[in-house]
Amino acid sequence: MKNNYQETHNTWNKIALLYEEHFMDLALYNDTYHQFCELLSKSNASILEIGCGPGNITRQLLALKPNLKILATDVSQNMVDLAQQNNPGITVQVLDCRDLEIFSEPFEGIVCGFTIPYLAKIDVSKLLANCAKLLTVDGILYLSFVIGNYEDSGFITGSSGDRTYFYYHDFQTIQQDIKLNNMVIIERSDKEYKKADGTLEIHTILMARKL
Ligand SMILES: C[S@@+](CC[C@H](N)C(=O)[O-])C[C@H]1O[C@@H](n2cnc3c(N)ncnc32)[C@H](O)[C@@H]1O
Structure with a gap:
């Protein structure tokens, strides 16, 4: 698993600019960002972003x-640099979300946002436990991923020829x-996303409140 992670992290660092080009202005999830903001109790709430990419969210x-x-974090130095360039007022930090x-x-x-597709099941469980510990009472978690058979997870090769290990996650486990970590799902959206090869994928976005 260690090498899968290393290769995935290297790939993200290498393709940071390419990702920015394709996803910086994608409007598909905008309504969910709106929902998240509406659910926050304060206009100056403190937010931790995990796997921030180029700072699109x-x-x-x-x-x-x-x-x-906002404190925006990502395992990739290049992503964090782009997030800072695209949002000069925020704080950024290179961080493996494990x-x-x-x-x-x-x-x-x-x-x-779409970071747990790059985490094995055991690390997702750990991440959700840590998120619950870090959230204030009534704090909101925004989590997006692709529902599927965990056994179908594996390496995928992108247009640059570089590979990432992509994990599907089972909704019941998430x-x-x-629930186990004292949070409750309050919103769920399922979006149809058209991939580069023309096939459709369902992207799931959850919002949960810390009890
Ligand atoms: C699909 S992109 C998502 C970017 C952005 N959050 C979005 O929703 O468009 C996945 C991001 O997760 C980051 N990532 C992957 N594994 C990570 C880890 N273990 N810790 C922190 N970030 C990670 C990658 O570097 C990449 O920026």
Whole structure:
């Protein structure tokens, strides 16, 4: 698993600009960013973003709520650099989300957009437990992923020829982990996403509240 992660992380770092070109302005999920902002209790809520990529979600959130205090993190230095360029006012940090224990201060919101497709089941369980610990009571978690058979997970090769290990996750397991950690799902959206090869994939976005 260690080498799968290493190759995946290297690929993300290598294709950061390419990802920015394709996804910086994608509007498909905008309504869910709106929902997340509506669910936050404060206009200046503290937000931790996990796997921020080039800062595409952060940019949308700040357009809706300019006073959010966002700490955007990603395992890739190049992604974090782009996130900072695209959102000069935020704080960024290179961080593998398997190491969330380093934080002690609470957050009023956590955004984790399409990062768990790059985490094995055991690390997703750990991540959800850590998110619950870091969220304030009534804090909101935004989590997106692709539902599927975990056994179908494996390497996929992108247009650059580089590979990432892509994990499908089972909804029941995610739901169970959320519940186990004292959070409750309050919104679910399923979006049809057309992949480069023309096939459709369902992208699931959950919002959960810390009890
Ligand atoms: C599909 S992109 C999502 C970017 C952005 N959140 C979005 O929704 O468009 C996945 C991101 O997760 C990051 N990532 C993958 N594994 C990670 C890990 N273990 N810790 C932190 N970030 C990770 C990648 O570097 C990449 O920026």
